[in-house]
Every structure is written in C-alpha cells, then in structure tokens.
Amino acid sequence: xxxxxxxxxxxxxxxxxxxxxxxxxxxxxxxxxxxxxxxxxxxxxxxxxxxxxxxxxxxxxxxxxxxxxxxxxxxxxxxxxxxxxxxxxxxxxxxxxxxxxxxxxxxxxxxxxxxxxxxxxxxxxxxxxxxxxxxxxxxxxxxxxxxxxxxxxxxxxxxxxxxxxxxxxxxxxxxxxxxxxxxxxxxxxxxxxxxxxxxxxxxxxxxxxxxxxxxxxxxxxxxxxxxxxxxxxxxxxxxxxxxxxxxxxxxxxxxxxxxxxxxxxxxxxxxxxxxxxxxxxxxxxxxxxxxxxxxxxxxxxxxxxxxxxxxxxxxxxxxxxxxxxxxxxxxxxxxxxxxxxxxxxxxxxxxxxxxxxxxxxxxxxxxxxxxxxxxxxxxxxxxxxxxxxxxxxxxxxxxxxxxxxxxxxxxxxxxxxxxxxxxxxxxxxxxxxxxxxxxxxxxxxxxxxxxxxxxxxxxxxxxxxxxxxxxxxxxxxx
Amino acid sequence: xxxxxxxxxxxxxxxxxxxxxxxxxxxxxxxxxxxxxxxxxxxxxxxxxxxxxxxxxxxxxxxxxxxxxxxxxxxxxxxxxxxxxxxxxxxxxxxxxx
Ligand SMILES: [Zn+2]
Numbered sequence: 343x344x345x346x347x348x349x350x351x352x353x354x355x356x357x358x359x360x361x362x363x364x365x366x367x368x369x370x371x372x373x374x375x376x377x378x379x380x381x382x383x384x385x386x387x388x389x390x391x392x393x394x395x396x397x398x399x400x401x402x403x404x405x406x407x408x409x410x411x412x413x414x415x416x417x418x419x420x421x422x423x424x425x426x427x428x429x430x431x432x433x434x435x436x437x438x439x440x441x442x443x444x445x446x447x448x449x450x451x452x453x454x455x456x457x458x459x460x461x462x463x464x465x466x467x468x469x470x471x472x473x474x475x476x477x478x479x480x481x482x483x484x485x486x487x488x489x490x491x492x493x494x495x496x497x498x499x500x501x502x503x504x505x506x507x508x509x510x511x512x513x514x515x516x517x518x519x520x521x522x523x524x525x526x527x528x529x530x531x532x533x534x535x536x537x538x539x540x541x542x543x544x545x546x547x548x549x550x551x552x553x554x555x556x557x558x559x560x561x562x563x564x565x566x567x568x569x570x571x572x573x574x575x576x577x578x579x580x581x582x583x584x585x586x587x588x589x590x591x592x593x594x595x596x597x598x599x600x601x602x603x604x605x606x607x608x609x610x611x612x613x614x615x616x617x618x619x620x621x622x623x624x625x626x627x628x629x630x631x632x633x634x635x636x637x638x639x640x641x642x643x644x645x646x647x648x649x650x651x652x653x654x655x656x657x658x659x660x661x662x663x664x665x666x667x668x669x670x671x672x673x674x675x676x677x678x679x680x681x682x683x684x685x686x687x688x689x690x691x692x693x694x695x696x697x698x699x700x701x702x703x704x705x706x707x708x709x710x711x712x713x714x715x716x717x718x719x720x721x722x723x724x725x726x727x728x729x730x731x732x733x734x735x736x737x738x739x740x741x742x743x744x745x746x747x748x749x750x751x752x753x754x755x756x757x758x759x760x761x762x763x764x765x766x767x768x769x770x771x772x773x774x775x776x777x778x779x780x781x782x783x784x785x786x787x788x789x790x791x792x793x794x795x796x797x798x799x800x801x802x803x804x805x806x807x808x809x810x811x812x813x814x815x816x817x818x819x820x
Numbered sequence: 821x822x823x824x825x826x827x828x829x830x831x832x833x834x835x836x837x838x839x840x841x842x843x844x845x846x847x848x849x850x851x852x853x854x855x856x857x858x859x860x861x862x863x864x865x866x867x868x869x870x871x872x873x874x875x876x877x878x879x880x881x882x883x884x885x886x887x888x889x890x891x892x893x894x895x896x897x898x899x900x901x902x903x904x905x906x907x908x909x910x911x912x913x914x915x916x917x918x
Binding site: 360379397474 | 834836875876878881882883884885886887888889890891892893895898899904906907908909910911912913914915
C-alpha cells in the first residue's frame, strides 16, 4: 500500500548567553568535568534559581521571528523524572502556558512553497551529560551542561517527507543564526532534534501510531533516520502488524533505529508550577522592542538582493544561505557598486578558496573593501581578470591590498598604447601569411595575432586593447 | 473513597518511595480526607470556572539576573559530598533502560 509519512519535529537550541539560565556559571563549551557548576545548577538544597534576562529576550526574539504570538505572562513548571543527569530530579521547563504559540516556517517542497506550522516555542534548562563506562557497572556524570538555557521549538505534524524535514531544519537554523540567538552547532550539542513519525494510507486524514526517534547528530542523520522509519513502519503495516508507540534511537554507524524500551509511566512527568520562580510579566513593549530590533530575515534579504540589486535568484539564494556571506557582499558593495560582479567573484574564486580550506568568510584576511579595491583595478584595465584570480588567494592569506601585491609582483597590464603598437607591428611583420588571410576577409586570423602579442607581453597586455591596436595598424596597411 | 490504594502505589512508584501495605492503606485514608476537604470548595463555587489557577502567591515582579558570569564552585567543593567519584566526575550506578 502507499503510505504518507506524518512527521513532527522537536528542536532544542542552546540560547547564546554568557551565563547559564538560572545561575552565574559560564556557558562556555568544554572545560574539565564539573568545572562549570555551582550549587544552583547542581540542585543543592536551599538554592534559588534567578532567571537570566538575556535568555528570555533571546527566546522572545526567536519566537517572534517564527511568527509566534508571545504570551503576556511567562510561567515555569517542574517536569519531574529521575535520571542521573538531572540533579534536581526535575527540569525547569514550561507546560500549559508556554512563552509563545502558533508560528510558522516556510519551506520549499517539490518546487512549491509550503508552510509548516510551529506549535510552540518555549524555554527550559538543559540536563548534564552521562558517560557510560565501558565494561563497568557505573556511569560518570558531568554537569557542565546542566542549567544551560534552551529553546524548544515544536512543529505541528505538517511535514510529509524526510526531505521536507531537512528543509525545515535548514531554514530554522538559518533563521536562528541570522537572529544571533544560537550557534546551532550540532557537534557541540547546541542544536538537537527529535522526530515523531507515523504513517497513514495516502489520502487518509487520521493519524497512525507514532514512533519518537532520537539521537540524530546531523540534519542528514535526521533525513536518513526518517527514511529508515518509513521503510520499517510500512513493512510492519503491510504485513498486518501493529506499530508500537515507543522511543527509538538512531544508530548512525548501522543506519538503523533501535527500540529503546521504556515503561509507560516514564511519561508521567507530574508537571506542577515551579514555586521558586514567580511568573514573569511580558508587557507588549518587550515584544514590540524585540520585534523592532529583529534583523532583516533571510527571505526578505534574498528578495531585496533580487529586486533592488538585480541579482539572479540563484545568486541571491547562495549569498543569503550564510548571514556572514551576505554581510560581506553588502560591505563590499559600499565601495564597489556592481552587485553581479561582486557576486560572481564571491561564488567563484573566493568560495573555491574557502571550500578548499574548509573556512568561513569571517576567517579570511581580505576585507570586503580590499575586494572592492581589486575589482576596481580590473575595471581600470590595470590588471586582467586572470591576474586577479592569481592575486585573490594571497589577499585572503595575508590581507594585503591588491595594489600592493600588483606592484610587488610587477603584475600590471601594459595599457600604454605606444608600447602595444610596437609589439603589434612586430607580430604583423613576423606573420605575413596570417596578415594576408585577414586582409582577404578572414576575421578569425586576427585572434592568432592577438595571441602572438599576448605571448610577447607575457600575458601582461589587455587583450581588448591589443585587439583594437592591431585592427588600427592593419587598417593602415590596406 | 476517591483515592484508592492503587493510586497511592502508582504515585509512590513514580516518586521512588517504598511503602509497606500498612502505609499504603494509611496514606490512602489520609489523602482521601485531605482531598475531600478541598472538594468542599466545589460545593460553593465552580473552581474551574470562577478562579484563575494560582501558580504563585507573590505578584509578578520580574526578578531578573543580568547575563553575567559570576564563576563556579571549585571541583573540591562540588564533589565534596559525592558518595562516589572518579577524577572530576560524579560516579553513579549504571542505569539500564527497562
Ligand atoms: Zn551554576
């Protein structure tokens, strides 16, 4: 039978604060085990959590950017469960009155735009990290991550393919990076994703029994895990078996999901209002101020690049995929007003330089203004595009201005007409056969002569000028 | 009785409490009395309709913290009361998912 997958995603991102959500410990990644902990994030008796203002503001910012309605009052709840990485035996989270609800994220699905609704965006604290000792009957706990401020973004089950899930994640990450609310680094655990997936016969409106899949460490992993689940669940349904509601772990080595059997009651979290935190009043002004300070979001920026700067769709898409690239591009335009030319160089030689070194644009030494300087040298005819290609890696390595490298290497093009005329005359004298062909109307013969002049100048001549000078000299001979 | 013994056993298991049969019976009786007393409210007003659930006795006053790193405790302090440790880690019995 043909099935349609119904997928919902739960994404956790770490908010970009300097200190933890409820205490003054650093949020820096790494550090020796338990070196970033204190009585608050270790859950010692008698301590009180105090909310980090910036964490709340970043959360509001992210919620607004996905179009959520912000609640006027922020309440925290205790989510109760026992696990060694949870020092208080409860996690401070949000329950029936989350920070915000009813947002949306736009994706492209099979060439058409599709809206994935965001059910809620709420705040919670992270747990510690548990390390299982090989062959030992014990585990080790590092609480450095305990109490880190997290944002949980829950989608409605509007996603109908692994590819749509991938798109949703890519767009969400791009948005959060533009907002500067999170690093979204999956390797450092600052972005994590769990997926709920069920199948239903194509055309059906009801929902099947779902499985929750965890432990994916990349967006590609999410896609692969969902593809595996579709295969597994449709196999079961086809053979008339029942899908069990359960949590499954993705094994990236074997490319399969494995059942993580857990008791039903593990999901009874007995939420109740966190008595240690009074509710926070968020008057409309807070949301208004955050909304006013939102940067231009990727979609709007792409449209502006197309409509106001005249970039093709493809260029605008590529340049806005990383905020830093778009920033670099616009910075360069301040000194050089030809958007498509800048875009060509960025997507061509600069991108090649970055890719070969696995670097991001922020790591190169060539400033946007220096790139503008280089492009002006090409326009003035001082250097050729080919020479510019040779100069770019050095500019990126050293941060030297193009003009400095040009004079150091003696690279400038010969654009002195009288000098070019000398070479042109030589070429004409040495290639009488070709000249004859040209005179008889064979226009392509000229290209051979241009090549000869370029050879004589060791590539330092401006080909367009050589062409012009040759034509003039030959015309004089007629 | 609205609170049955199986409810007491269920809650005790969630809270990792080990209760004797006598305790289960005792707590069922006591909790039933307490909840019965609270239920009296419903005789006079419709709680669900007439009152907003109170999550805190204090009015909201937004006691925030600025986002400043104030340092952490030393590892000796942190691990001083740990029943078991290994290096700078807390050591706990291994949890096996059932
Ligand atoms: Zn702390």
